[in-house]
Amino acid sequence: xxxxxxxxxxxxxxxxxxxxxxGAEVTAVSRHAAPVxxxxxxxxxxxxxxxxxxxxxxxxxxxAQALFLLxxxxxxxxxSRVADVIGLAAAGGVRRVVLLSSxxxxxxxxxxxxxxxxxxxxxxxxxxLEWAVLRPGGFASNALAWAESIRTRRTVxxxxxxxxVPVVDPVDIAEVAAACLLDGRHSGGxxxxxxxxxxxPRRQAEVIAASLGVPVRFHELTREEAKxxxxxxxxxxxxxxxxxxISAPNAAELRISPDVERVLGRGPRxxxxxxxxxxxxxx
Numbered sequence: 001x002x003x004x005x006x007x008x009x010x011x012x013x014x015x016x017x018x019x020x021x022x023g024a025e026v027t028a029v030s031r032h033a034a035p036v037x038x039x040x041x042x043x044x045x046x047x048x049x050x051x052x053x054x055x056x057x058x059x060x061x062x063x064a065q066a067l068f069l070l071x072x073x074x075x076x077x078x079x080s081r082v083a084d085v086i087g088l089a090a091a092g093g094v095r096r097v098v099l100l101s102s103x104x105x106x107x108x109x110x111x112x113x114x115x116x117x118x119x120x121x122x123x124x125x126x127x128x129l130e131w132a133v134l135r136p137g138g139f140a141s142n143a144l145a146w147a148e149s150i151r152t153r154r155t156v157x158x159x160x161x162x163x164x165v166p167v168v169d170p171v172d173i174a175e176v177a178a179a180c181l182l183d184g185r186h187s188g189g190x191x192x193x194x195x196x197x198x199x200x201p202r203r204q205a206e207v208i209a210a211s212l213g214v215p216v217r218f219h220e221l222t223r224e225e226a227k228x229x230x231x232x233x234x235x236x237x238x239x240x241x242x243x244x245x246i247s248a249p250n251a252a253e254l255r256i257s258p259d260v261e262r263v264l265g266r267g268p269r270x271x272x273x274x275x276x277x278x279x280x281x282x283x
Contacts, residue, residue, distance in 0.1 A: 001025045002181055003061060003094075005051060006070030008032070010141040011100065014174035015068060020044050022182060029060060031072075054084040061092035066181045070100045071120070083123040096130040096187065098180045100173070103137040103192055104241060107252040111241035132180040136193040137253060138167040138246065140274040143204055145229075150216055150282045156205040157219040159226040160247050164200035166256050168193050169269040171277075176263045192257040196268045207272050211279045223247065 002019055006012040007028030019026045026044045031051075049056050051071065061067065067089050071082055089097060101121055104114045124131045146156045173193055180186040199207075202218050209216035221229070223243055230239040245253055260268040 001027060001064045002066045002068070003027045003029060003064045004068045005029045006068075006072070006100075007046070009070065010139065010144075010170040011173050011177070012068075012070060014171045015177050016044060018174055018178040019181065022178065024182065027060060027064065029057070051082055051085060054081060054088055057085060058088050058092060061089050061094055064089070064092060064094050066096040066098070067094050068098050068100070068177055068181060069120075069124075071117070083120050086120075086123050086127050086129070090127055090129055094129065096132075096181065096184070097124055097127070098132045098134065098177050099124055100177070101133050101135045103135045103194075103253065104245060105135060106192070107250060108241060108245060111244065112237040113235070113241045130184060130187040132186050132188070133190045134173060134177060134180070134193055135190060136168050136173050137195075138165045139173075140167045140169045140195065140271050141278075142167070143208065143275075144278070144281055146205075146208075147281045150208065150212075153217075154214060155217045155219055156201070156208070157221050158201040158205075159221045159223055159243065161202040161218055161220045162200050163247060163249065164198040164203065165246060165249050165253055166194040166196070166198050167204075167271060168195045168260075169271075169274045171274075172260050172264070172268050176260060179263050186263060191259040191263060192255075193260055194255070194257045194268065196256060196270050198254055198256075199271050204271060207275050208279075208282055211272070211275045212282055 002024050004012055004016050004026060007016050008030040016026055016028050020043050028044055028046045029049050047060050049060055101117050104111060105118050108114050121133055149155045149157060176191060176193060205216050205218045227239050227243060
């Protein structure tokens with residue numbers, strides 16, 4: 001049995017689907033008891049649990065062979081005890097853990113949220129379990145933050161409109177995670193996951209507009225405006241770490257990584273592929 005945390009999110013949903021399609025028995029864990037769409041529902045059960053209270057996961061992890069560990073923004077905080085989940089997993093008989101980390105652990109190691117995530121990575125390495133670490137850059141699905149403004153005002157509001165990074169499709173992350181959970185040959189690997197091209201927010205707006213067949217105006221936010229919006233959903237330190245990257249990405253953050261192809265045998269999906277699958281969100 002494989003336990004997937006964050007199972008109703010942009011990575012967790014396609015990961016749950018991929019594992020079920022591969023014939024795995026899956027326990028899908030999320031904070032809220034929402035249904036998880038999967039192609040083989042009989043092989044998936046959904047459990048509501050909160051990683052901020054690791055002890056509540058003990059029963060969920062008992063009997064599992066593998067765990068996908070995804071941390072939400074507030075669990076990056078230094079005072080978080082989410083590394084306790086790794087100990088609980090080992091005690092429950094889990095043999096393999098795949099951690100969704102962040103590219104910034106390597107490229108911006110001194111950011112507060114990166115220090116906290118590095119501590120989780122280190123706990124996993126020292127656990128005695130089989131492990132793999134996924135370090136994606138920016139997500140293509142972050143564009144969903146623009147959905148309401150595109151639907152109602154045909155406008156994208158974002159900072160640093162002409163500064164790009166190689167955003168990655170969450171489905172690519174999910175498929176790499178599935179491969180690591182199912183195949184021990186990937187154990188001990190640290191995989192940097194990016195898209196196939198550097199793309200700016202302004203260009204992302206143009207791709208969405210082309211898919212919709214209507215003009216979409218780009219409005220550039222200041223850093224302060226962007227941080228005020230981001231901190232509605234994530235801690236200020238995580239917002240600052242993210243804004244540091246997207247305002248002035250360094251050479252490592254602009255690099256197109258070969259790791260998606262290395263694991264999956266194909267190149268990563270471009271941003272326009274993600275838009276084509278999700279265009280209904282912007283109509």
